[in-house]
């Protein structure tokens with residue numbers, strides 16, 4: 001933990017008083033960005049270069065409980081993690097931010113993901129969001145969602161969006177102290193909205209999102225055009241949600257994801273997350289769409305493809321893509 005981080009956490013906790021309970025427990029949904037967060041303007045406070053917009057995945061996510069303990073322990077999906085494993089170290093590092101405010105305790109964290117682990121859906125987003133919500137319960141801080149999203153951001157940027165349901169906008173903000181970079185829920189429901197997960201490969205990605213975005217910002221000539229593109233895409237996607245213009249939403253989300261991959265490809269060494277199966281499915285989506293089925297795709301920093309479509313087309317989409325896992329975010 002550096003001074004900037006501890007000052008930030010102190011600021012967020014300034015008007016709270018801790019009344020430690022025995023345990024805290026919470027659930028947070030996973031989310032998929034329709035307009036991607038790609039690039040940081042400040043690594044220490046985890047501040048993004050561009051604002052992003054996501055959809056939370058309803059009941060799919062992470063449930064976490066936390067209690068004070070003699071030693072730090074992290075149990076993930078029923079198995080205790082080696083204290084030196086990368087996830088346990090990340091959780092410990094995150095908890096270090098809050099120990100001074102709570103009298104320097106150790107914690108036992110028990111966390112369960114109901115996201116199919118191999119589906120390429122981010123579990124760090126729901127993981128850090130659920131951890132912050134559970135910690136707020138344990139400490140009795142009673143923070144508002146905006147503050148909770150800023151604290152979740154310190155664990156993983158995309159986690160700032162996972163403290164909300166539905167469509168969520170994470171403001172990049174412009175202040176150097178990080179206090180205007182938070183997420184909030186957009187006040188729109190779209191019960192017919194569907195996401196289909198095409199699981200193409202379960203193998204771990206060679207370069208994680210964090211390293212991938214840092215490498216892109218540092219070395220990709222195409223990255224220069226990304227902030228303006230993402231800004232315009234975000235406005236179009238927000239408008240398309242307000243007017244329920246699915247075509248505009250799908251087209252913009254697909255172009256946004258592929259533009260992000262273009263910046264990755266022009267990094268050095270190049271970041272090629274797409275596998276031959278991914279390319280095959282991208283072509284298939286384009287073919288199926290040109291035959292009249294309203295279907296679009298998005299892809300994160302990995303090989304798996306997520307399809308975007310509406311309830312009316314669910315049967316046809318499932319017929320065209322067997323083994324599709326369909327998510328109904330507003331159920």
Ligand code: DP6
Nearest residue numbers: 033036037156157158209210300301
């Ligand atoms: C491609 O939130 O995992 O999924 O803030 O470094 O933890 P850190 O990065 P992370 O990056 C997510 C990148 C993305 C796009 C998105 O979810 O917006």
